[in-house]
Amino acid sequence: MVDEAALEQAARMIIEALGDDPTREGLVETPRRFAKMMSELMEGMSYTNHEIAQMHGKCFTSTSDGMVVEKDIPVFSFCEHHIALMYDMQVSVCYVPNGKVIGLSKIARIAEMCAKRLQLQERITQDIWDVLVEVLDTRDVAVFVRGKHSCMTARGIKKPEALTCTNVLGGRFRDDPLLRAEVRELM
Ligand SMILES: [Zn+2]
Incomplete structure (x- = not known):
């Protein structure tokens, strides 16, 4: 705590x-x-990814196998190198259900909890992916994060428009060129 x-x-x-x-x-x-x-x-510092999955991973049975996309969830975080605000951050998540779907508000809560730590944008992206893979029981999950880092925009090299984009693609999003192209188009 x-x-x-x-x-x-x-x-x-x-x-x-x-x-x-x-x-x-x-x-x-x-x-x-x-x-x-x-x-x-820093609420998320008090919990592991597994605990976040257990707390916020409520799913519902579903026979649908259509791709689910939740776009542009706003989150804030702090970079661990400067304890500087990462802002204008948006998380987008895409998955193919494997017998269950997760409540949309739960995706937002998971993204928020992973961001509320001393973080790197790359690790936020990976953490959200890890939690979703655990709760959804599939590796067919893609996570995209875009954000601005005040340690880049307000100090040092001062590039106010610099936007950092990260993603983690798993399962078919990584291996199936068609699905990969489709999700990139959507994002
Ligand atoms: Zn920084």
Whole structure:
């Protein structure tokens, strides 16, 4: 579990290190607010992928074998190299049911929980894929993530329009050229 007292103390130290006074009016409550905010934004740190699958993987029996696409689920995350915000992130998921389908809101919840960690966009993509493969009982899952990283856009090389795109294609999405082309078209 996230240690809010330690986060509060760390925020106070950062304020001091920046040369400001953590006791002045505008900042006095900031460490506590920061700790609460981080605790919420890092909710996924408290759970493994397997636990996320168990908590949010409720499925329903289905005989359909048509491709299911859930596009442009918005999520936020923080890059583990700078603890900088990754924003304008959108997760798109595609799968071919193997006897069951997952509730659409559950896909969003899984994406959100995988993102709410100190992350790399590549690993968010893989984590979502891993959880979905476990709950859907098939490797015919494709995950696409697009996002902007404030460590790229606001500092350093400052490329405000830089958009990072990652994907993980499994099963038939990787091996069947037709399905692969179809899913790429959809995304
Ligand atoms: Zn970064």
